[in-house]
Amino acid sequence: MNVIEFTEITKVFRGKKGFIVNALKSMSLQVAKGEVFGFLGPNGAGKSTAIKILLGLIRSTAGSARIMGVDVNECSARLSVGYLPENPSFYDFLTGEEYLRFVGRSFGMDPSLLNSAGDRILRRLDLWEARKRPIRGYSKGMVQRLGLAQTLIHDPAVYILDEPMSGLDPIGRALVKEIIRELKELGKTVFFSTHITADVEAVCDRVGVINKGTLLTVDTVASILQRGVEGYVVQRFLPDGTTDRQLVPKSDLHTFIEQSIASRWSIERIEPKRKDIEAFFLDIVAVEQRHETQG
Amino acid sequence: MANLISINLLAIFRDKVFHGILAIAVIFLLIPSISSLSMRQVTELSITLSLSLLSVILLLLSVSLGATSLWKDIERRYTYSVLSLPMERSAYLIGKFIAIALFLLLTALVLGAVTCLVVWLSSGIYPPERPILWSALILCVIFSALKYIVLIAYSFLFSTVSTSFFLPVFGTISVFMAGNATQQVYDYVHSPAAKALSPLLKHAASFFYYLLPNFSAFDLQINAIYAIPLSLKGVALPFIYFCIYTPLLIVVAAIIFARREMK
Numbered sequence: 001m002n003v004i005e006f007t008e009i010t011k012v013f014r015g016k017k018g019f020i021v022n023a024l025k026s027m028s029l030q031v032a033k034g035e036v037f038g039f040l041g042p043n044g045a046g047k048s049t050a051i052k053i054l055l056g057l058i059r060s061t062a063g064s065a066r067i068m069g070v071d072v073n074e075c076s077a078r079l080s081v082g083y084l085p086e087n088p089s090f091y092d093f094l095t096g097e098e099y100l101r102f103v104g105r106s107f108g109m110d111p112s113l114l115n116s117a118g119d120r121i122l123r124r125l126d127l128w129e130a131r132k133r134p135i136r137g138y139s140k141g142m143v144q145r146l147g148l149a150q151t152l153i154h155d156p157a158v159y160i161l162d163e164p165m166s167g168l169d170p171i172g173r174a175l176v177k178e179i180i181r182e183l184k185e186l187g188k189t190v191f192f193s194t195h196i197t198a199d200v201e202a203v204c205d206r207v208g209v210i211n212k213g214t215l216l217t218v219d220t221v222a223s224i225l226q227r228g229v230e231g232y233v234v235q236r237f238l239p240d241g242t243t244d245r246q247l248v249p250k251s252d253l254h255t256f257i258e259q260s261i262a263s264r265w266s267i268e269r270i271e272p273k274r275k276d277i278e279a280f281f282l283d284i285v286a287v288e289q290r291h292e293t294q295g
Numbered sequence: 296m297a298n299l300i301s302i303n304l305l306a307i308f309r310d311k312v313f314h315g316i317l318a319i320a321v322i323f324l325l326i327p328s329i330s331s332l333s334m335r336q337v338t339e340l341s342i343t344l345s346l347s348l349l350s351v352i353l354l355l356l357s358v359s360l361g362a363t364s365l366w367k368d369i370e371r372r373y374t375y376s377v378l379s380l381p382m383e384r385s386a387y388l389i390g391k392f393i394a395i396a397l398f399l400l401l402t403a404l405v406l407g408a409v410t411c412l413v414v415w416l417s418s419g420i421y422p423p424e425r426p427i428l429w430s431a432l433i434l435c436v437i438f439s440a441l442k443y444i445v446l447i448a449y450s451f452l453f454s455t456v457s458t459s460f461f462l463p464v465f466g467t468i469s470v471f472m473a474g475n476a477t478q479q480v481y482d483y484v485h486s487p488a489a490k491a492l493s494p495l496l497k498h499a500a501s502f503f504y505y506l507l508p509n510f511s512a513f514d515l516q517i518n519a520i521y522a523i524p525l526s527l528k529g530v531a532l533p534f535i536y537f538c539i540y541t542p543l544l545i546v547v548a549a550i551i552f553a554r555r556e557m558k
Binding site for chain 1: 309378381
């Protein structure tokens with residue numbers, strides 16, 4: 001079952017002076033249950049526009065989008081969603097604890113369940129000490145963590161996170177990645193946007209690359225990494241203690257190992273040398289730009 | 296809805312602007328002394344001053360809360376987090392409006408009680424020639440609150456179409472001024488004195504008379520000051536007018552807001 005579904009989504013923004021921005025160009029995309037999907041693209045690619053359409057904050061010009069089979073223009077589509085906006089901003093006159101209660105009540109949570117879930121999540125996100133302080137006194141990282149807390153409070157099936165790691169220090173980033181991994185283990189679906197390729201590599205099952213409103217590719221992270229293998233670094237040694245380290249092309253690995261064994265070399269280590277997601281992303285964007293230039 | 300109303304009430308009570316405006320209420324304490332300077336009609340003057348001060352405070356609250364509340368939520372990007380919760384936009388807007396309207400009504404009742412105390416003190420020192428009509432005084436306070444609730448509905452309507460605070464703030468102030476003049480303009484253009492006016496101008500005046508609010512209908516100050524008994528019709532008609540006009544404004548505002556893009 002597809003938990004998130006974009007069908008031929010197009011979004012055109014019309015400026016006051018008549019200029020037109022094609023923020024999304026007939027984008028179709030499906031995210032399955034239990035998947036962690038990374039929506040990767042440079043700034044201004046259309047990631048946040050797609051997410052805002054999912055949340056009913058803006059309407060698509062054409063096409064449709066669904067969450068758990070419910071049209072996103074219906075308020076009930078958001079019942080199963082926890083959403084973290086980009087650079088989140090919450091009612092700053094409330095304390096962190098009050099804000100979580102407000103969100104929980106909006107989802108119709110039972111008060112006793114809300115209290116226990118609120119306490120647990122505040123502790124998990126290291127906001128327990130600050131829970132009674134007004135949000136206006138929180139640091140950027142604390143607000144980001146509160147944003148994550150309010151997505152977790154009602155234990156939704158779907159998490160939509162817009163740049164969840166932005167503004168966080170390395171500890172905060174590690175915490176977010178850990179939480180995303182935990183959500184995956186619980187069978188939750190996570191759809192998150194980012195322009196940081198390392199985040200995708202660390203936690204995603206699949207990745208979609210978007211640039212200038214066009215979804216350029218969708219693939220599994222494992223497959224991208226496998227395809228990106230350019231060769232192997234083989235470390236070997238002889239009985240007399242001589243060591244050797246060589247870069248072997250992908251196609252020659254078998255032959256190289258057989259020859260090494262025949263020559264009494266012992267293989268100590270074989271490490272794949274591959275392009276990372278960043279190289280993959282840059283290649284795709286570069287190809288797209290070449291097409292545009294030629295066109 | 297109750298969740299939204301309570302959170303918005305909390306926002307008002309924790310707002311520093313509200314604290315500042317309420318500080319103006321301290322002026323009430325000076326009214327008996329200032330009124331006594333007139334040497335005659337001391338009670339009438341204290342009623343006038345008290346009701347005028349109450350009106351000014353309610354106006355300031357209407358503009359500061361009504362015209363900036365929605366704009367602030369959009370400007371500070373609170374709307375992204377709140378409107379992504381499973382609630383209709385109309386519920387968000389109406390919840391906000393009800394909270395501000397309730398708060399205004401509560402403020403009017405508290406300041407109304409202070410007004411009664413001030414008038415009672417003044418009348419004790421300098422007894423009035425006519426007995427005070429307390430019912431008219433209380434009704435005057437309530438209708439004053441209703442008038443400003445209509446104004447808040449207008450400020451919400453402006454906020455739903457505007458991307459800055461200029462239209463909500465200055466539009467609300469303009470409606471306030473126009474609303475206080477519509478009855479007089481209507482009476483004038485339909486009087487023999489306005490015979491020379493073109494029919495087009497008269498039709499335009501009539502059109503705006505029905506379109507813009509008529510705040511004169513809510514003005515019961517004369518009855519309160521000079522203890523003139525109120526007729527049932529004089530109270531019922533403005534109340535019915537309020538009950539029809541305000542929801543109409545809010546429905547239009549909700550329709551516009553539901554279509555607004557949160558870019």
